[in-house]
Amino acid sequence: MKEIEENIELVVIGGSAGSLEVILDMVKKLDHKISFPIILVVHRKSQSVSILPTLLQQFSSLEVTEIEDKTEINKNQIYIVPADYHLLFESKELVSLDSSEKMNYSRPSIDVTFKSAAEIYGKSLVGILLSGANADGVEGLQYIKKNHGRVWIQDPDTAEVNYMPKHAVEGVSYDLIITPENLAECINQLNRF
Numbered sequence: 001m002k003e004i005e006e007n008i009e010l011v012v013i014g015g016s017a018g019s020l021e022v023i024l025d026m027v028k029k030l031d032h033k034i035s036f037p038i039i040l041v042v043h044r045k046s047q048s049v050s051i052l053p054t055l056l057q058q059f060s061s062l063e064v065t066e067i068e069d070k071t072e073i074n075k076n077q078i079y080i081v082p083a084d085y086h087l088l089f090e091s092k093e094l095v096s097l098d099s100s101e102k103m104n105y106s107r108p109s110i111d112v113t114f115k116s117a118a119e120i121y122g123k124s125l126v127g128i129l130l131s132g133a134n135a136d137g138v139e140g141l142q143y144i145k146k147n148h149g150r151v152w153i154q155d156p157d158t159a160e161v162n163y164m165p166k167h168a169v170e171g172v173s174y175d176l177i178i179t180p181e182n183l184a185e186c187i188n189q190l191n192r193f
Contacts, residue, residue: 008150008190009036009092009124012117014110014140016043016132018160022180023130027060027078029184034062035192037073039095041113043106043132044083053080069097076193081108088112089120104136114140118147125149126190128178132164141172152176152186 015023019042030038042052050066056078057064064078065071072093073079081087085097086108103109114127114137127144129137131154141151151174156162158179168174178186 006123007035007192008126010117010121011036011038011126011128011187011190012041012113013038013128013130014041014114014132014137015130016106016110016134016136016161016164018131018133021160022154022183024056024059025180026184026187027056027062027064029188030060030062031188031191031193032061033191033193034076034187036075036190037077037079038062038187039067039073039079039081039087039113039117041081041087041108041110043108043110043136050080050082056080067095067097071095081113083108086112087116089116092120104134106134106136110137111140111143115143118144118149121147121149123148126152126187128152128154128183129165129168130154131159131161133161134164135167137164138168138171141168141174145173150175152178154183155179 053064053066066080153168154165155177156166159165
């Protein structure tokens with residue numbers, strides 16, 4: 001892999017149907033210390049009690065936190081966007097939650113978070129789109145690219161539900177096609193610790 005020109009300050013991962021297994025596998029293999037926060041935007045039922053942070057924490061050496069309104073984000077942590085809220089970046093350190101209308105039938109919307117992160121982080125952002133059944137995330141990836149961030153997409157052939165990554169591959173200028181097996185390794189290569 002070529003030398004990374006730009007320090008990565010944030011990794012945002014979006015996923016829907018079929019992405020949980022990929023995320024679980026990834027958290028097991030991440031470095032014990034990472035030099036940026038990782039934010040997960042996963043489509044979930046709005047009424048569900050959130051067991052995702054507890055589930056991921058069992059497999060991760062990094063702290064896993066579900067975001068609350070006005071959360072300060074720090075490197076070396078994994079953050080999960082709660083069900084039924086969009087996530088917006090107010091600055092590189094502060095995020096807020098928003099309950100405005102659904103986008104692509106989803107709240108949280110991957111597009112909303114990708115676009116908001118791209119505006120704040122620009123070229124120091126990596127946006128990753130995983131398995132899913134709708135078009136959420138594609139517009140957001142295009143926006144990340146427009147703002148000089150990096151775009152990674154799960155290989156549609158490895159996705160349990162390939163609609164989302166397939167549309168992204170067809171519609172976005174991407175930097176990397178990742179597989180469930182090499183996702184954590186690729187993220188670890190961005191690490192500055």
